[in-house]
Amino acid sequence: MSPFDDISVPIESRIAIGFARIGTAMRGKAWERSVAQGVTPTQADILALLGARGSALRLSLIAEQLAISAATTSDAVSTLVSKGLVEKARAADDGRAVALSLTPAGAAMATDVASWSGFLAAAASTLDAADKASLLRLLIKLIRAMQERGDIATMRMCVTCKYFDPHRYKNPTLPHYCHFVKAPFGDRHLRLDCAEHDAADSTTMQRNWAAYIGS
Numbered sequence: 398m399s400p401f402d403d404i405s406v407p408i409e410s411r412i413a414i415g416f417a418r419i420g421t422a423m424r425g426k427a428w429e430r431s432v433a434q435g436v437t438p439t440q441a442d443i444l445a446l447l448g449a450r451g452s453a454l455r456l457s458l459i460a461e462q463l464a465i466s467a468a469t470t471s472d473a474v475s476t477l478v479s480k481g482l483v484e485k486a487r488a489a490d491d492g493r494a495v496a497l498s499l500t501p502a503g504a505a506m507a508t509d510v511a512s513w514s515g516f517l518a519a520a521a522s523t524l525d526a527a528d529k530a531s532l533l534r535l536l537i538k539l540i541r542a543m544q545e546r547g548d549i550a551t552m553r554m555c556v557t558c559k560y561f562d563p564h565r566y567k568n569p570t571l572p573h574y575c576h577f578v579k580a581p582f583g584d585r586h587l588r589l590d591c592a593e594h595d596a597a598d599s600t601t602m603q604r605n606w607a608a609y610i611g612s
Contacts, residue, residue, distance in 0.1 A: 423514060430513045434506065436480075439465060440473045441510045444482060444499065448507025449590060453496035455488060462550045482506060530585040537587060538610065553594030555587045556609055557602055560595065563609040573609075 405411075427438040434441070442463050447454060460470040474497060477483035482503035488494040499507055521529060537556055543549040555561045555575070562574040571581040577593050588594075597605065 419517065423517065426513055426516060430510075434509070436477075436482075436506075437473065439463070439469065440477055441513070443470070443473055443477060444503055444507040445510045447483070447497065447499045448504060448511060451592060453486065453488070453498040455494055455496055459497065464550060477503065526585070530583070533587055534584045537589070540589070541606065551596075553588075553590050553592075555591060555594075556606055557596055558591065558594045559597035559601060560593070561597070561605055561609075563605055564611075 406414075424438065427441060431438050431441045436444070443459055446459060446462055456467065456470055456474060459474070460467050463470070474483060478485060481500055483497050484500050484503075485495050485497055488496040521532070524532065537554060540549060540552060540554065541556060544551055551557070555573075556563070558577075560575050560577040562576060564572045565574040566572050566581055568581065571583045573583065573586075574581050577595075596602070
């Protein structure tokens with residue numbers, strides 16, 4: 398036992414405080430850069446999401462992924478359309494639905510927006526390779542826990558994909574296997590938003606998750 402056991406805020410709270418501080422820094426950078434670009438942070442987030450997905454998205458999916466209301470999303474999209482950064486078209490899978498995509502000008506701005514978090518990447522670059530892989534693994538665990546609690550939108554992560562085959566090999570550097578790429582990979586390669594993601598069924602997902610975390 399240590400006196401600090403009695404006087405310290407629970408470690409979970411300190412972790413949450415740390416993430417909150419990072420969130421504050423990211424919001425501050427977003428406001429700073431968005432004002433310079435003539436868009437709001439919400440509009441910038443929409444551009445970044447469309448740029449990352451590389452395909453047309455429905456309004457409802459954008460609202461879900463960014464955790465904002467449909468009304469807020471609609472207002473932001475209308476402004477982006479008026480600025481010539483986003484265009485509307487009929488969804489390929491449903492002619493009654495509207496899908497949103499980037500114009501060439503919007504794609505250029507989306508690329509710039511994606512660089513706004515560069516200060517955080519620069520900080521992460523100070524970690525050694527093992528710490529980076531461990532941090533990514535822990536982030537995935539946290540995101541997965543929040544997804545199961547309904548606190549965050551579902552992300553296209555390797556660990557929820559039907560192509561993910563965790564710990565197939567004893568090689569500690571490349572223990573996992575991707576049935577889409579048909580190649581082994583390691584924790585450092587794990588993706589948080591993969592374009593080729595195809596959600597596994599619930600049974601496979603739970604089995605793979607248990608194998609991944611070693612339970």
